[in-house]
Amino acid sequence: MPSQLVDKYFRIESLPHIWCPGCGNGIVTRSIVKAIDNLGLDQDKVCIVSGIGCSSRASGYLDFNTIHTTHGRALAFATGIKFANPDLHVIVITGDGDCAAIGGNHLIHAARRNIDITTVVFNNNIYGMTGGQYSPTTPTGDKGTTAPYGNIDANFDLCDLAKAAGATYVSRATVYAANMIIKQVEDGVKNKGFSFIETITTCPTYYGRKNKKGDAVDMMTYLKENTINKTAYDKLPEEKRENKIVVGELYKGQRPEYVEKYNKIIESF
Numbered sequence: 001m002p003s004q005l006v007d008k009y010f011r012i013e014s015l016p017h018i019w020c021p022g023c024g025n026g027i028v029t030r031s032i033v034k035a036i037d038n039l040g041l042d043q044d045k046v047c048i049v050s051g052i053g054c055s056s057r058a059s060g061y062l063d064f065n066t067i068h069t070t071h072g073r074a075l076a077f078a079t080g081i082k083f084a085n086p087d088l089h090v091i092v093i094t095g096d097g098d099c100a101a102i103g104g105n106h107l108i109h110a111a112r113r114n115i116d117i118t119t120v121v122f123n124n125n126i127y128g129m130t131g132g133q134y135s136p137t138t139p140t141g142d143k144g145t146t147a148p149y150g151n152i153d154a155n156f157d158l159c160d161l162a163k164a165a166g167a168t169y170v171s172r173a174t175v176y177a178a179n180m181i182i183k184q185v186e187d188g189v190k191n192k193g194f195s196f197i198e199t200i201t202t203c204p205t206y207y208g209r210k211n212k213k214g215d216a217v218d219m220m221t222y223l224k225e226n227t228i229n230k231t232a233y234d235k236l237p238e239e240k241r242e243n244k245i246v247v248g249e250l251y252k253g254q255r256p257e258y259v260e261k262y263n264k265i266i267e268s269f
Contacts, residue, residue: 009033009043011063018057020128022208022216024175024201028122029058031178031199032091035185036064047088049078051103053095054129054203055122072102075110078117086259089189090116096123100136100156111165111194113258118188118195121158124203132206143210158198163251168193170251174200176223180247187249193257200245 006012010033019025036046047065050056051074059066065088069077074092082090099107099121110117126144127133134144134151137158141150163170169191173180181199188195202208202219213219223245230248233241 005030005033005037009037009063010061014061017061019054020203020205022202022204022219023054023128024124024199024203024220025055025058025122027175027178028055028120028181028199028201029061029093031181032058032093032120032185033062035182035189036089036091038182039186039189041089041189045088047078047081047085047090048093049074049081049090050093051095051098052129053098053127054124055093055095055201056098058093072098072104073106074098075103075106075117075119079106079110079113079115082115082117082259083262086116086263090118091185091189092117092119094119094121095128095135096121096125096137096158097127097133097135100158100161104136107162108165111162111167111196114166114168114193114255115258116192116194116260118185118191119197120185120188121196121198122201123158123198124201124207126203126207126210128203128206132210138207142207144206145210159196159250162194162196166194166255167196167251168253168255169195169197169249171196171249172198172200172245172247174223174227174245174247175202176220176227177247184249191252193255 048059050059052071074094078090078092125138133146136156138151159170171184184197204216227245233246
């Protein structure tokens with residue numbers, strides 16, 4: 001099955017990929033492809049949109065309608081694509097810096113409008129491609145090339161942000177649990193509205209090395225030992241919740257989808 005997925009859904013001529021050994025981006029990319037395959041989506045009806053960054057390179061490896069856009073603008077491009085062709089399944093691949101820093105305003109308003117786009121964030125807690133600068137999700141106190149003495153910013157909880165902005169499906173998983181990512185992408189695509197899926201991924205080259213997190217195996221072990229499902233987390237006393245990575249379906253709601261509302265106005269004339 002893995003080779004069949006590669007042959008069917010990847011641009012073989014674009015491989016091998018550029019990701020570092022131990023990077024979790026390949027796990028997330030494969031999970032997205034597996035979800036698409038499980039859903040039986042027509043490749044010609046899928047559009048993968050990415051911005052700039054390590055994660056955003058994935059669109060170039062995938063054999064769908066793909067567009068590699070400018071930094072932070074993946075959701076803006078995806079919005080235009082969805083308006084132009086509402087029948088497409090539009091999936092955005094983005095990183096924590098691409099999505100939450102320069103692209104933060106686009107995230108807020110895509111969620112607010114409830115546009116039928118599935119956004120998958122590869123969150124490695126750092127800017128990897130450009131040299132290890134700290135990002136909006138770098139934990140307070142952790143280091144980056146632009147925070148050599150430790151980051152003093154409060155880090156974003158991207159799922160809380162997406163929910164507060166109006167997303168109708170919000171979930172989180174880690175690269176340790178690839179099957180959970182697959183299921184969440186499936187659920188996100190099936191949701192009629194803005195879906196936001198945060199995947200916590202490993203970056204041993206920059207984030208791990210700068211913060212003495214060990215090698216890729218150590219970082220994966222950390223995810224295994226510090227992840228807890230939301231149902232179990234809600235039952236924990238406050239003193240045991242610190243530093244836990246909460247995964248699972250975090251929110252699901254229902255609101256009218258924006259493009260459908262817009263097209264109804266057009267049809268009324």
